[in-house]
Amino acid sequence: MSRIKARFESLKAEGRGALIPYLQAYDPDLETSLALLKGMPAAGADLIEIxxxxxxxxxxxxxxxAAALRGLKAGATLAGVLAMVRAFRQNDSDTPIILMGYVNPIDSYGPARFCVDAAEAGVDGLIIVDLPKEESDLLSADAQKNGLDIIQLVAPNTPDERLPYLLNTASGFIYYVSITGITGTRTASHDELAAALPRLRAASSLPVAIGFGIRTAEQAARAASVGDAAVVASALIATLASTLENGKASSATVPAVLDQLADIARAVRGT
Incomplete structure (x- = not known):
């Protein structure tokens, strides 16, 4: 059983939803992002999106x-991100790790080689934002061969008739993009989320993680109770950015982000 499936089944038995925090690799540097990654499970992360x-x-x-630009300036490469996951796995063999990114670096790396190396490093799932289902054969066979879940994105404006096509080969969980637009902008209301979930449940038995626009502990708790997980990204990155001094990490950077994550985790677990 994959780590992702095992984690969702464990949380279902506990009767609660999951919290999935996001961090940008190498933001603002490798050492800081690795410290955050290593500290997230103890702060309440159930799965982690990198x-x-x-x-x-x-x-x-x-x-x-802005976080991506800081990471690139710090020297981030796809191979470097996999090395970061490998370092995390030295002390954590249980927490699922999902890489979120874009297809160009994977295509340049070599999709088959990437899937082998990602699985060896300890990656569990992939969210490739700009890889449409129609082009998914670039990765799907190699991902499946290496036990990597390809997590499908579904948006509010995804037609009902397209859902079975999108989800018939999806695995891990469904990532519900709760707004039409980019990350960190507006937040979907409780009524919007409650109305969206039944059609996803009708199309697939996979867990549903809700992301894009979840900024507060209250919003995360609501999303994790309506769906099966809440993804929190921009709020944590904004906190990190607020602690930087001349673009570099300060002594407050790691504690500030992990304290915020712990507050959100308490709200999610209390729902």
């Missing part, structure tokens, strides 16, 4: 765009 810095992050708002 952003792979890319020069044209078209789905991301200004906060994550």
């Amino acid at each position: 952003g792979v810095p890319f020069s044209d992050p078209s789905a991301d708002g200004p906060t994550i765009q």
Whole structure:
């Protein structure tokens, strides 16, 4: 059983939803982002999404765009991100790790080689934002061969008739993009989320993680109770950015982000 499936089944038995925090690899430097990654499980992360810095992050708002640029300036590469996951796995063999990114770096790396190396490093799932289902054969066979879940994105304006096509080969969980737009902008209301979930449940038995626009502990708790997980990204990155001094990490950077994550985790677990 994959780590992702095992984690969702464990949380279902506990009767609660998951919290999935996001961090941008190498933001603002490798040492700081690795310290955050290692500290997230103890702060309440159930699964962790790692952003792979890319020069044209078209789905991301200004906060994550800035984080990606900081990561690239710090020397981030796809191979470096996999090494970061490998270092995390030295002390954590249970927490699922999902890489979120764009297809160009994977295509340049070599899709078959990437899937082998990602699985060996300890990656569990992939969210490739700009890889449509129609082009998914670039990765799907190699991902499946190496036990990597390809996590499908579904938006509010995805037609009902397209859902079975999108989800018939999806695995891990469904990532519900709760707004039409880029990350970190507006937040979907409770009524919007409650109305969206039944059609996803009708199309697939996979868990549903809700992301894009979840900024507060209250919003995360609501999303994790309506769906099966809440993804929190821009809010954590904004906190990190607020602690930087001349673009570099300060002594407050790691504690500030992990304290915020712990507050959100308490809200999610209390729902």
